[in-house]
Amino acid sequence: MKHLFSVCCSLFITTLLFAQDGHELWLRSSKSQPVNIVCSKKTPTLSVAMDELRRGWQGKSGATITLTITKEKALKYDGFKLSENAVQANNDKGILYGVYELLRRQQTGENITSEVNNPSYETRILNHWDNPDGSVERGYAGHSIFWRKDEAFTVTSQDKKLWQEYARANASVGINGTVLNNVNAAPQILNADYLNRVKVIAEILRPYGMKVYLSVKFSSPALLGKLKTSDPLDPEVIAWWKAKIKEIYSIVPDFGGLLVKASSEGQPGPQDFGRTHADGANMLADALKPYGGIVMWRAFVYSPNDKDRAKQAYNEFMPLDGQFRDNVIIQVKNGPIDFQPREPFSPLFGAMKNTSVMPEFQITQEYLGHATHLVFLAPMWEECLQSDTYQKGEGSTVARCTDGSIYQQNHTAIAGVANIGLDANWCGHHFAQANWYAFGRLAWNVNLKSEQIAEEWLRLTFYNDSSARTGSSDYNASWTNDFLKPVKQMMLDSREAAVNYMTPLGLHHIMSANEHYGPGPWWAPKGMRADWTPPYYHQASVIGIGFDRTTKGSDAVEQYHQPLASQFNDPATCPEKFLLWFHHLPWNYTMKSGRTLWDELCYDYDKGVQQVRSFQKTWDKVQPYVDSTRFTAVQRSLRSQCQNAILWKDACLLYFQQFSRMPIPYALERPVNNLDEIIKNDSRRTAE
């Protein structure tokens, strides 16, 4: 009876927790203490900093805090130094970031140390794949917060409020730039109507230290300027871009620069005119240079004819190393294919020694369950950033090869493809907010641990409930034990779970066509270019499974520095998480566990499902600590995630079993779906 009573009480308490739509993100208003602020300068950014201090001060009541702008060599970019009662920086942005850090530490109860706190990258930028009609490519959280179809150029007070909230959220985690439109760029974004809207956005973002950037279509001179060509070496084209960029800066004086997806997936590029990526990027860079703007030129390129898509970015860009202007940064996705649940790092990292290179991560979960699956991405990014490229000896991690530690880069940057839309909670899934948060935190400090980020985010996002604020130290202890610990563990395990139930052992690109949500290892319509079809990637046959990228295969291993090339080349030394990325192996290949490859695959898929089930248990148990709105939303998503995980497992195992011709180990739960029906439903859905 006692147990029952306490359970009832718990459930009862839950319903009293104030309903939370999640719009406040990790910036949940909390009771603040009076504070005195001493600041000798006055800028809009300093005003924001002071407002934030008044709004969120949780230090000693009536304390005095001093904000000091003074040049100090140890401080880089927008770095700062912190003490309990002072923030010091080289500029007002540094002060603002220092204030957010101070307030975060007050709220999470972390020590406030006096160390220098510099950002890892100069530019920490979001890429919005938002189209002028308001749709968001690979967006799962509603329409664009920047663009809309109807009343496209009216700026409402609601727009401004939202953009300010957006700016504040970004600033609070150190994000200082944003590309406002899709890399698959509509040319009209450069028209005056759009640029005027960009101007308003920039004005609202500016006090928060954020610069705006635009994606441009390389053929804009022809499409928009009615020129005969968009050849980057054509004087008229050069003139057109110069004029356009001048126009942009006349409207947005601190405009950040341009992002370009060229000669990729049907987008035009310099190759259309017999020019190189360098020709194209440098032409734009020259036009931007006078204003301090940069060009972020994407290395995401592949042609339908190559034998191994994974090799192409390297093959196209390495010959151009050293040929780019110093305000060009080559933007490289974390892996060589495309934001898969797991990829080895792109071999371009560290290899381009005379060119600025920036990592591009995907915050929106295009291949990781959209806004339905709970997948905390920090471990994936950490895995990439801490990968050792060996390009300048041991310790040449992707992080150190891009943040200026190893190579002299005039500019350093890191980009994240945003998961933000008009949904009340911004990101569709409440836990997807953690990925926005994590991207900002890692961009600031590339060496932060996923666990630290998860804990910070949970403390900021889920502790600050009304019931919690009235709570005793008993409540704090039980919150830490019964909520924080298990939920943090769930977050930390979530990406590996997704890998397990989607693409274990180095499998990749076996998702359902186009929608990139469910499984689709069978998808290969007649006439479709092979490198868009899963069989190209998994190569499953009665002989075995996996893409042979060894020296005897496509030789993609050769793009990696030793000892990696040799390590990846040998199945005995290749990490098993990358095994089928680099190797085509027989179904009965013996794994380190002693199991056959087929059995291991079955166990991994099964484990993924079991992990999601364990997440469901974890979440259901924490009901007493979460407001009902967010509790129910996450609970429902986890249910869908579990169903989808089972679908992935059933589809992939039943599909591959046609080739392995081996039974799913009988210790494992059996499929509940039939392959033919999964395929039928999938093709019906994707045809809609």
Added chain:
Amino acid sequence: MKHLFSVCCSLFITTLLFAQDGHELWLRSSKSQPVNIVCSKKTPTLSVAMDELRRGWQGKSGATITLTITKEKALKYDGFKLSENAVQANNDKGILYGVYELLRRQQTGENITSEVNNPSYETRILNHWDNPDGSVERGYAGHSIFWRKDEAFTVTSQDKKLWQEYARANASVGINGTVLNNVNAAPQILNADYLNRVKVIAEILRPYGMKVYLSVKFSSPALLGKLKTSDPLDPEVIAWWKAKIKEIYSIVPDFGGLLVKASSEGQPGPQDFGRTHADGANMLADALKPYGGIVMWRAFVYSPNDKDRAKQAYNEFMPLDGQFRDNVIIQVKNGPIDFQPREPFSPLFGAMKNTSVMPEFQITQEYLGHATHLVFLAPMWEECLQSDTYQKGEGSTVARCTDGSIYQQNHTAIAGVANIGLDANWCGHHFAQANWYAFGRLAWNVNLKSEQIAEEWLRLTFYNDSSARTGSSDYNASWTNDFLKPVKQMMLDSREAAVNYMTPLGLHHIMSANEHYGPGPWWAPKGMRADWTPPYYHQASVIGIGFDRTTKGSDAVEQYHQPLASQFNDPATCPEKFLLWFHHLPWNYTMKSGRTLWDELCYDYDKGVQQVRSFQKTWDKVQPYVDSTRFTAVQRSLRSQCQNAILWKDACLLYFQQFSRMPIPYALERPVNNLDEIIKNDSRRTAE
């Protein structure tokens, strides 16, 4: 490697097994030995018996077998005496049944003893709920084998072949009668066109010892004869029925009799004219009497107004006990409601001491997963038949109260609602054939154990593959250990599993509206008669759950003989499997396990799902022993069954949780469906 090799071989062997569509049922042709038959008489039935011997003799090659018809007192009805080389009976039907028994024992390897083998019931009859348009009410195996819409009265050679196969299958398990049309009877079944088709059917069934019967609509005199009334005491009505029955017997001289569903679920009956069930039944019985026909009068009656539907059959029929003619049998469903996964036995069994009473079982799985779920029903029927009514002291089982052991009945009978249709495998699900088989076997020997029936059926149905027949004794041993044992256990557990995932602890009638497949505990449209809605039966509220049928409630317990009435009346002594049938209890009521009622409910639902998962494992493991057609069909059904079991669990637990307000124990797997979506999908589907 060795293990792998053997697995590969196993899978390979499977594909060699001859594809089986299941049409042969348990009568799978097998190599026979030459046999000499001595038989002094000649009848069509004896010819069938001799044909069967020649076709299936597996005794000594060239042995001589003697078939002897001679009156012996120890032999009842169509009973027989068997030895290895002789069958003796009172009539040719007994010889036929003896031959089938002999052949079965040869095939299964059972001893052939010389005991008397008498049927438990005189009439062992199937009820087909087949409509003249060829549809089958609650049929899940295709259209009617007897009726069709187009070319309705053409008898094809295909029809005749099928009817003969049907007759043979029934005879092989002792079924000697069949009602050719739905109890919700269309009046036109008594028209000449239909009767002429009945004549052909009867002719084909006759040599196999089967009589045909018809369901009639009580208002036929008015509807068909254009009389002003169908009042059973009206002389014109009596004359009409007499004439009609005379006509029937002129067409089918050995016509068995009539089945009547009267004054039930909208069907007309004697009450419409102020008469009693006895008035109605007796009028028909008098007309049938000269021809030796019987009336099977269903006790399945309930009005929308009664406080407890479970009590009504008893209340309506008990006052009429002793008033029925001796060729009337009251046909009583096993439980007081309606073929639910579990019900206590109907209190009419044993209580009607001066009236012939026959049990009605449902072979078709209306409430037990249709032709999708693998549910072996013998344990359910065994549970009912062996229930002690105590009506004539301890040991007054339902079986003994209906088979003539305790009460003097002029006629004894048992009916099963058929699961037969035009599907190649007759029953939709290959394992549903076992229920047809089991019904026949139990009707013949009411004391047979489910295990014995399952083993017989498996040996007859799954052993006799081409690969098996070439098999060594090694094969026999592994077949017994690796196929027979686990699959038999799966069958024996399957009904309890269905109870667990559908209606544990005495819950009943909480299925989806109309279709009676999925869960629907919420279903209660405005204006719907209460006793057709699940909330009437589960009575769930924040206070508790269950139907109070105690002396403080509807007092249905009073319809049971002591000590049952007291036992059922007290939750402490009421079997927990009937707990919520008889009691409304608080959610925190303590069960014998020590768990709360709510937790126990959760554990039971979960157990049901786990059981289905274990069936899937069992079945997948026996793949080497089963032809691919049947293996795949059963494998696919089990997958659907598992999904449906999960849906039942999720729907019921999430629905009831709204009242219990208690968490599903965290040790248990969480729901993957959302209640609102289940309800929405259900109402969309049932509205279609």
